[in-house]
Amino acid sequence: MKSLILHTATRLMIGILILFSLFLFFRGHDEPGGGFIGGLVGAGAFTLYAIAFGTDLTRKVLRVDPITLIALGLASLVVSGVIPLITADPFLTGKWLFLEWGNSDIKLSTPLLFDIGVYLCVVGFIVTVIFSLEEEN
Amino acid sequence: MDTILPIIAGAIFASGIYLLLRPSLILTIIGIILISNSVNLALFTLGRISTENPPLIAAGSVMPEVPFANPLPQALILTAIVIGFGLLAFALALAYRSYKELGTVDQDQLLKDPEDTSTAIVNNTDNTEKRDV
Amino acid sequence: MNGFLVFPIIIPLIVATLALLFRKSSVMQRWIGVTGMVILLASVIVLFRDVYVDGIQVLQLGDWDAPFGITLVGDMLSMLMLGISAVMGLIIAVYSLYDIDKERERFGYYPLLHILLMGVNGSFLTGDIFNLYVWFEVMLIASFILLALGNSKNQLQGALKYVIINLFSSLLFLFGVALLYGMTGTLNMADLAQRLPEVENVGLVTTVSMIFLVSFGIKAAIFPLFFWLPASYHTPPVAISAIFGGLLTKVGVYALIRVFTLLFTQDIGYTHTILMWVAGFTMVIGVLGAASHYEFRKILSFHIVSQIGYMIMGLAFNTALGLMGAIFYVLHNILAKSNLFLISGIAQRLLGTFELKQMGGLYKHYPFLAVLFMISAFALAGFPPLSGFWAKLTVVKAGLAVEAYVLTATAILVGLLTLFSMMKIWLTAFWGTVPEKGVPEHFGKIALFGAGNLYIMVVPVMAVAGLILLVGLYAQPLLEVCLIAAEQLLNPSVYIEAVLGPQ
Numbered sequence: 001m002k003s004l005i006l007h008t009a010t011r012l013m014i015g016i017l018i019l020f021s022l023f024l025f026f027r028g029h030d031e032p033g034g035g036f037i038g039g040l041v042g043a044g045a046f047t048l049y050a051i052a053f054g055t056d057l058t059r060k061v062l063r064v065d066p067i068t069l070i071a072l073g074l075a076s077l078v079v080s081g082v083i084p085l086i087t088a089d090p091f092l093t094g095k096w097l098f099l100e101w102g103n104s105d106i107k108l109s110t111p112l113l114f115d116i117g118v119y120l121c122v123v124g125f126i127v128t129v130i131f132s133l134e135e136e137n
Numbered sequence: 138m139d140t141i142l143p144i145i146a147g148a149i150f151a152s153g154i155y156l157l158l159r160p161s162l163i164l165t166i167i168g169i170i171l172i173s174n175s176v177n178l179a180l181f182t183l184g185r186i187s188t189e190n191p192p193l194i195a196a197g198s199v200m201p202e203v204p205f206a207n208p209l210p211q212a213l214i215l216t217a218i219v220i221g222f223g224l225l226a227f228a229l230a231l232a233y234r235s236y237k238e239l240g241t242v243d244q245d246q247l248l249k250d251p252e253d254t255s256t257a258i259v260n261n262t263d264n265t266e267k268r269d270v
Numbered sequence: 271m272n273g274f275l276v277f278p279i280i281i282p283l284i285v286a287t288l289a290l291l292f293r294k295s296s297v298m299q300r301w302i303g304v305t306g307m308v309i310l311l312a313s314v315i316v317l318f319r320d321v322y323v324d325g326i327q328v329l330q331l332g333d334w335d336a337p338f339g340i341t342l343v344g345d346m347l348s349m350l351m352l353g354i355s356a357v358m359g360l361i362i363a364v365y366s367l368y369d370i371d372k373e374r375e376r377f378g379y380y381p382l383l384h385i386l387l388m389g390v391n392g393s394f395l396t397g398d399i400f401n402l403y404v405w406f407e408v409m410l411i412a413s414f415i416l417l418a419l420g421n422s423k424n425q426l427q428g429a430l431k432y433v434i435i436n437l438f439s440s441l442l443f444l445f446g447v448a449l450l451y452g453m454t455g456t457l458n459m460a461d462l463a464q465r466l467p468e469v470e471n472v473g474l475v476t477t478v479s480m481i482f483l484v485s486f487g488i489k490a491a492i493f494p495l496f497f498w499l500p501a502s503y504h505t506p507p508v509a510i511s512a513i514f515g516g517l518l519t520k521v522g523v524y525a526l527i528r529v530f531t532l533l534f535t536q537d538i539g540y541t542h543t544i545l546m547w548v549a550g551f552t553m554v555i556g557v558l559g560a561a562s563h564y565e566f567r568k569i570l571s572f573h574i575v576s577q578i579g580y581m582i583m584g585l586a587f588n589t590a591l592g593l594m595g596a597i598f599y600v601l602h603n604i605l606a607k608s609n610l611f612l613i614s615g616i617a618q619r620l621l622g623t624f625e626l627k628q629m630g631g632l633y634k635h636y637p638f639l640a641v642l643f644m645i646s647a648f649a650l651a652g653f654p655p656l657s658g659f660w661a662k663l664t665v666v667k668a669g670l671a672v673e674a675y676v677l678t679a680t681a682i683l684v685g686l687l688t689l690f691s692m693m694k695i696w697l698t699a700f701w702g703t704v705p706e707k708g709v710p711e712h713f714g715k716i717a718l719f720g721a722g723n724l725y726i727m728v729v730p731v732m733a734v735a736g737l738i739l740l741v742g743l744y745a746q747p748l749l750e751v752c753l754i755a756a757e758q759l760l761n762p763s764v765y766i767e768a769v770l771g772p773q
Binding site: 067068070071072074075077078081082084085088089090091092093094 | 271273276280283284286287290291293329330331332333378
């Protein structure tokens with residue numbers, strides 16, 4: 001779409017939107033938020049870009065094919081589910097790893113991996129749909 | 138609330154059925170959307186509504202403040218909404234595609250039985266030739 | 271706890287992920303697609319042994335105890351269904367190597383096929399009614415895309431009907447789940463089975479059971495909810511038709527068997543009488559529909575409907591013999607029906623059409639194909655000593671045992687009419703003379719096992735025909751296993767105890 005306002009606003013917005021989506025994603029660890037809603041906002045950013053600059057440029061910005069994003073997301077989901085099988089726990093059991101780094105605790109866990117998978121799948125799915133509808137015209 | 142919400146859900150369901158029976162494909166899909174929302178509303182109502190604390194565990198404690206709301210219906214609805222979202226996105230894309238391909242949204246014409254399905258296998262010859270090499 | 275129970279679900283998921291990652295290379299796709307099916311089959315065999323030896327196997331996902339978490343339950347019925355789905359998956363994957371074109375492969379045919387199987391396997395394994403809804407949706411979304419993949423006019427028309435009616439049926443299912451949750455406060459099927467008898471309002475429970483009957487009935491294509499099936503199943507490529515016609519409707523039948531033996535047994539006099547009527551009408555209407563059509567796959571689609579009637583009939587009797595017959599019928603029907611679809615695909619490759627009026631001469635030029643067709647068609651019609659005979663015999667015996675004479679007579683009559691439609695195909699496509707025009711040049715020239723790579727399609731068909739013969743000639747072991755499954759179904763306390771622990 002050719003519109004100076006949209007172009008300028010999009011350049012400003014895309015960074016904020018992606019940052020906000022990551023914020024929502026990490027916040028989801030203990031509070032409302034999480035991979036799904038974060039992924040929706042992230043997909044919103046790329047959708048906006050696709051409307052403003054067309055899908056070819058968006059593909060360049062995204063660097064990865066959206067379907068590959070879905071595949072990577074699924075892979076991450078599978079890995080998060082399979083990790084507990086190593087210790088003979090049922091599929092999808094939550095496993096946690098607490099690390100201390102300076103003053104802060106870092107909590108790594110299979111639910112986090114699962115959430116990353118959800119995030120990637122949501123972004124990939126929505127961007128795929130938007131791209132194929134946009135490229136139709 | 139316990140009496141109003143089921144009535145609203147029923148009304149939305151009925152409107153959905155009405156739209157489902159309209160000839161236009163788009164109205165049919167909107168009907169499905171309405172029914173989907175009314176079912177979610179029913180699921181929400183059937184999980185019992187009450188004014189209680191949100192089922193979130195504050196930092197440092199091991200359980201939410203009693204009395205807390207039942208989180209399960211909300212989890213179920215969220216799942217149902219996400220699934221419904223994916224399915225409806227697909228249904229809309231399909232409707233759009235059919236409109237482009239068949240040039241109408243009137244279901245009487247759209248849904249006539251396909252005449253000859255032998256052509257469904259596209260690139261038939263192309264496929265066999267390549268594999269012979 | 272049996273960690274293996276999750277494998278029939280995650281193996282297709284892993285395979286689909288890998289196939290998506292390597293979607294650019296069609297060689298990789300094919301290797302991954304077929305190898306994945308082999309691994310799936312192996313894992314199911316291991317599980318089957320566990321269940322056969324040690325009884326019902328249970329897995330609490332995420333280590334959350336029942337009834338709070340999601341439970342996977344493998345009883346004999348689940349295992350039999352899983353086994354047949356894995357076998358069909360492998361057969362279809364091999365058949366697809368030739369049948370599915372490059373374009374569809376590029377758009378993700380193999381990942382979708384595996385996701386479809388994941389949904390089907392998940393439905394067979396889950397012990398949670400809401401989770402069953404989720405697996406149904408996984409299966410549906412994959413089937414939607416498979417049906418529409420390729421975007422030809424016919425497919426879009428077929429897909430629209432299929433999508434809309436199935437969306438509606440899923441929503442009804444969800445509504446039923448909501449009512450169940452409102453009545454009992456639980457979603458775990460074993461827990462539900464325990465608490466539903468305590469609900470005072472029996473009428474309400476029966477109403478919910480009817481909602482489930484309509485919802486699963488749409489998916490299983492019972493009378494009067496089957497019209498979408500013959501209108502859509504003959505539009506996609508044959509490999510997809512075959513897996514849809516073979517497996518997907520049977521998932522609906524599985525769900526019906528599960529809920530009407532485990533959950534809704536309060537008012538058997540009412541619900542199971544309705545099931546009997548439905549079974550009778552489904553059989554008759556389906557077979558009459560088939561008699562009036564002249565398109566190869568459309569005839570087969572109507573026969574799916576008709577055969578579903580037999581399965582519902584076995585379920586409606588609610589006796590060990592009836593359920594055993596129903597389960598055996600499902601297994602036999604998946605084999606015979608899918609094989610007929612696959613054969614119709616080979617015939618189409620040779621003659622260039624599915625219209626019976628433009629077909630002919632297959633027997634003269636391809637006698638081996640005719641033999642394969644005859645085995646499957648006679649099995650479908652219930653000729654001894656093929657698999658269909660034992661299936662029909664068990665159902666009929668069950669009918670006589672409960673003195674449902676009219677329904678049993680209908681079942682036998684419908685068997686004859688089935689033979690009539692199969693004869694129609696045989697007389698035109700196989701015994702008929704080669705049509706004068708419109709026959710592709712290669713007809714009669716390329717051999718089944720010749721240079722044309724057609725053998726990739728013929729070998730899976732041979733394998734299934736072999737299975738039909740094996741099941742027919744050596745039916746006793748399978749019948750016994752079906753009887754174990756039926757007895758487990760009739761005694762829900764075993765299921766409940768396996769899931770919730772000793773009461």
